[in-house]
Amino acid sequence: MADQSIRITGLTKAFGRNQVLRGVDLAIPAGQVTVLMGANGAGKSTLVKILCGVHGADAGRVTLGDVPFAPVSPAAALRAGVVTVHQNINDGVVPDLDVASNLMLDELAEGGRTFINRRALRARAREIAAAVGLDLDVTRPLAGIALAERQLVSIARAMSHRPRLLILDEPTSSLSTAETDRLFALIERLRDEGVAILYISHRMSDIRRLADRIVSMRDGAISGVFDAAPLDYSGAVRAMLGHEITEVDVTIPAPGAPVLAMQGVVLRQGARRFDLTCHENEVIAITGLVGAGKSALAAALFGLGAAVEGQVSLDGRRHAPKGPADAIAAGVFLAAKDRLINAVIADFDISRNLTLPFLRRHAGPLHWVRRGSELARTRAMIAMMGVVCQSPRDGILTLSGGNQQKVMVARWMAEDCRLLILDEPFQGVDIQARRDIGRRIRDSAARRATIVLCAEIDEALEVADRIVVMSEHSIVGSHRNENINVAAIMAEVVEAPHHARLGAEGNPTA
Amino acid sequence: MTARRLSLVDLAIRYGFLLLMAGLIVYFSIVAPAFLSPQSAVFVFQSVAITGILALGVTATLVVGGFDLSIGAVATSALMLSAYVMVIWEMSAGVAVALCLLMGATVGLLNGILIVKLRVPDLLATLGMMFLLVGLQRIPTEGNSISTGMALPGGGAAQGTFSPAFLMLGRHRLDFFVENLVPLSVVFLLAIAVVVWLFLEFTRHGRLMYAIGSNAQAAGLAGVNVNRYKIVAYMISGTLASFGGILLAARLGRGDVASGNNLLLDSVAAALIGYAVLGASKPNAFGTAVGAVFVGILLQGLTMLNAPYYTQDFVKGAVLVVALVFTFALSGRNGRGRV
Numbered sequence: 108m109a110d111q112s113i114r115i116t117g118l119t120k121a122f123g124r125n126q127v128l129r130g131v132d133l134a135i136p137a138g139q140v141t142v143l144m145g146a147n148g149a150g151k152s153t154l155v156k157i158l159c160g161v162h163g164a165d166a167g168r169v170t171l172g173d174v175p176f177a178p179v180s181p182a183a184a185l186r187a188g189v190v191t192v193h194q195n196i197n198d199g200v201v202p203d204l205d206v207a208s209n210l211m212l213d214e215l216a217e218g219g220r221t222f223i224n225r226r227a228l229r230a231r232a233r234e235i236a237a238a239v240g241l242d243l244d245v246t247r248p249l250a251g252i253a254l255a256e257r258q259l260v261s262i263a264r265a266m267s268h269r270p271r272l273l274i275l276d277e278p279t280s281s282l283s284t285a286e287t288d289r290l291f292a293l294i295e296r297l298r299d300e301g302v303a304i305l306y307i308s309h310r311m312s313d314i315r316r317l318a319d320r321i322v323s324m325r326d327g328a329i330s331g332v333f334d335a336a337p338l339d340y341s342g343a344v345r346a347m348l349g350h351e352i353t354e355v356d357v358t359i360p361a362p363g364a365p366v367l368a369m370q371g372v373v374l375r376q377g378a379r380r381f382d383l384t385c386h387e388n389e390v391i392a393i394t395g396l397v398g399a400g401k402s403a404l405a406a407a408l409f410g411l412g413a414a415v416e417g418q419v420s421l422d423g424r425r426h427a428p429k430g431p432a433d434a435i436a437a438g439v440f441l442a443a444k445d446r447l448i449n450a451v452i453a454d455f456d457i458s459r460n461l462t463l464p465f466l467r468r469h470a471g472p473l474h475w476v477r478r479g480s481e482l483a484r485t486r487a488m489i490a491m492m493g494v495v496c497q498s499p500r501d502g503i504l505t506l507s508g509g510n511q512q513k514v515m516v517a518r519w520m521a522e523d524c525r526l527l528i529l530d531e532p533f534q535g536v537d538i539q540a541r542r543d544i545g546r547r548i549r550d551s552a553a554r555r556a557t558i559v560l561c562a563e564i565d566e567a568l569e570v571a572d573r574i575v576v577m578s579e580h581s582i583v584g585s586h587r588n589e590n591i592n593v594a595a596i597m598a599e600v601v602e603a604p605h606h607a608r609l610g611a612e613g614n615p616t617a
Numbered sequence: 618m619t620a621r622r623l624s625l626v627d628l629a630i631r632y633g634f635l636l637l638m639a640g641l642i643v644y645f646s647i648v649a650p651a652f653l654s655p656q657s658a659v660f661v662f663q664s665v666a667i668t669g670i671l672a673l674g675v676t677a678t679l680v681v682g683g684f685d686l687s688i689g690a691v692a693t694s695a696l697m698l699s700a701y702v703m704v705i706w707e708m709s710a711g712v713a714v715a716l717c718l719l720m721g722a723t724v725g726l727l728n729g730i731l732i733v734k735l736r737v738p739d740l741l742a743t744l745g746m747m748f749l750l751v752g753l754q755r756i757p758t759e760g761n762s763i764s765t766g767m768a769l770p771g772g773g774a775a776q777g778t779f780s781p782a783f784l785m786l787g788r789h790r791l792d793f794f795v796e797n798l799v800p801l802s803v804v805f806l807l808a809i810a811v812v813v814w815l816f817l818e819f820t821r822h823g824r825l826m827y828a829i830g831s832n833a834q835a836a837g838l839a840g841v842n843v844n845r846y847k848i849v850a851y852m853i854s855g856t857l858a859s860f861g862g863i864l865l866a867a868r869l870g871r872g873d874v875a876s877g878n879n880l881l882l883d884s885v886a887a888a889l890i891g892y893a894v895l896g897a898s899k900p901n902a903f904g905t906a907v908g909a910v911f912v913g914i915l916l917q918g919l920t921m922l923n924a925p926y927y928t929q930d931f932v933k934g935a936v937l938v939v940a941l942v943f944t945f946a947l948s949g950r951n952g953r954g955r956v
Contacts, residue, residue: 430840430842431837431838431839431840432840432841432842434840435840441838443835443838448832448834448835449834449835449838450835450838450839451832451835452828452831452832452835452836453831453832454827454830454831454899455827455828455831459824459828463825463828463835463836463839463841464839464840464841466821466824466825467821470820470821473820474820474821474822475819475820475821476819476820476821476824518839
């Protein structure tokens with residue numbers, strides 16, 4: 108068939124004895140958005156890495172149109188018209204160069220003249236930026252622009268190659284709604300121009316909006332293809348997990364005594380003041396756009412940056428931590444978002460990662476670490492969270508993303524606290540791991556107050572007793588999670604989107 | 618990845634360097650039978666005692682993801698300072714040792730503050746400190762070496778002497794099966810190596826330092842005082858370097874401005890070779906000690922084979938490159954992205 112842009116047949120790949128792809132057969136037709144769904148560890152990333160020339164396949168073939176395609180390097184894949192936008196934004200850009208050089212990076216790397224004609228480079232860069240509707244001064248250094256704009260720069264750079272196959276790996280995870288809309292408009296335009304698009308995401312809202320077809324992947328093979336309208340979303344999830352996913356039923360317990368009381372708090376200059384009270388045995392989800400102030404709130408409570416005004420008390424005592432150590436001593440724990448940047452110690456095994464904040468508890472005389480005590484606690488937490496691993500001594504990076512995330516959440520559940528804040532605990536994990544983590548958060552919530560920060564309302568609905576909406580660094584709504592009106596929450600979320608600083612806020616320490 | 622049985626490559630990564638060392642020992646003892654004598658073994662240790670101690674200090678800074686280029690200059694500054702204190706100020710050995718250690722710790726503190734508080738990149742801060750110290754140590758004597766009887770700038774001659782107690786640090790030998798066998802400096806090396814190893818591998822502080830080296834941001838969010846640990850690492854490095862300088866002064870018996878040229882490169886080489894020992898792929902005290910001894914064995918063997926002195930640096934460089942290949946290429950890791 109001539110219209111089938113990309114055909115993959117019998118693709119296999121093993122790392123050592125670990126068979127990651129067990130014969131993938133997949134067609135990605137031109138002019139359609141094919142969404143690829145799969146649990147963490149299903150082999151999606153490996154498939155992408157083979158297509159974009161990072162890894163070679165062990166067996167099987169890929170054809171692009173009628174031409175065999177086996178790129179030996181990312182540059183070769185790019186020349187053949189396969190363009191990839193990676194999940195990790197900083198993988199796709201060079202922070203020390205200006206925007207123009209970033210946009211033209213591939214052409215610069217290709218070779219050509221030794222000396223660069225700056226003016227021509229900038230003119231060409233402006234064209235590329237304009238083509239994706241990116242309005243930006245191209246002479247600015249990339250390090251100085253917001254995360255979301257960097258993402259658009261890397262996408263614009265990808266677009267400048269007139270791609271035949273565009274692969275997007277979780278591209279919206281750091282984008283605000285407005286930016287997501289802009290990206291989706293772009294994807295739809297490219298689709299209409301006849302580009303084949305492979306879109307990888309865990310976000311059902313993205314999938315519903317974009318998908319022409321859904322392909323589910325499980326255990327290194329394709330487990331289902333759904334292309335008949337209307338698309339069978341639950342079927343796709345079932346094919347991805349291998350079993351039904353049950354609906355979460357939140358029963359709201361009676362909240363206990365107030366733990367955290369925030370009064371008249373102003374998070375930053377010019378923001379409206381707000382109050383917030385969190386009770387024992389209560390799980391609050393705080394939702395809002397990227398940059399709505401969720402992370403700023405967490406930062407204030409965890410000693411990473413103070414609020415401008417207002418009173419915060421914890422169990423009736425003033426709470427103004429000077430730093431994370433101070434906050435932890437007061438019983439406020441924060442499981443930060445972006446685990447690879449803010450949480451994972453890549454050189455450590457599971458147990459050493461898990462005990463990091465509370466190593467003192469496992470240390471004897473002369474600060475000697477009692478390995479036995481540490482391993483016992485790790486085993487208990489592995490069992491409680493359902494982490495899939497061989498032993499507590501496994502390197503943390505040998506785990507799939509979902510299991511890494513479970514360890515990072517378990518790190519902060521290993522000791523009792525008064526207030527547990529989890530910033531995007533479901534980031535980059537599949538729906539099964541998300542349900543697992545959510546259930547453990549709820550099950551262990553009885554003797555503390557819990558705040559979960561999540562941009563996705565679906566996630567908030569699964570985990571919370573109460574959903575609080577933030578916008579412009581203030582609280583604009585609070586809803587008991589019972590017969591909830593999602594449309595009303597959405598309205599509050601986007602209450603003033605033109606004021607929300609798009610993605611200006613990176614991680615909590617920024 | 619999760620394979621339980623070790624493949625050939627894994628074995629090569631893990632034991633390759635120790636095998637290479639065993640092979641060298643066997644080879645040298647066949648071609649030069651005197652190589653296997655206790656005296657020869659002691660000589661190997663003695664030749665690496667000072668660089669080994671400095672290398673253990675650098676290891677502490679490598680663990681927190683830093684680097685200390687000032688160790689060689691700290692050691693020679695301690696050499697000059699101890700000579701100055703005893704020969705010109707005519708003070709006791711105890712004062713000399715105390716002032717040198719204090720100087721080393723202070724330099725480490727300054728390095729740490731430059732890096733942590735003033736945000737100067739570690740290589741540049743410690744490089745600057747190195748130049749500063751190399752110059753500073755020559756100012757009081759107007760560039761001359763210090764020895765008893767030297768003419769003082771203000772007229773007269775220096776009357777002080779290196780006290781016997783001080784010289785003992787570098788020259789005394791303990792009986793160990795054979796009389797007068799083991800120099801005190803070797804005992805210091807072994808003791809310091811064991812202490813640093815225990816500290817880094819088994820204590821809470823060592824663990825947190827490794828966490829900082831792997832992901833400082835994550836360690837900070839786990840409540841670790843990242844800045845304080847970094848400063849402490851540079852202070853450990855400075856203090857150990859000044860102790861190395863004291864041993865050098867005690868061995869030489871004079872404040873020689875020309876000695877200690879190779880200290881920095883030799884100790885950095887030992888610490889980096891340490892990455893390859895037992896496939897650690899990270900800075901570690903055991904590996905550093907083995908790395909120092911490895912270089913010592915190689916040089917002692919070559920000397921006994923009558924290899925010319927000027928080939929030594931070439932051989933050391935070659936060993937370092939091979940060790941780095943073991944660490945980074947064979948183990949397929951990207952390393953720590955720096956050093």
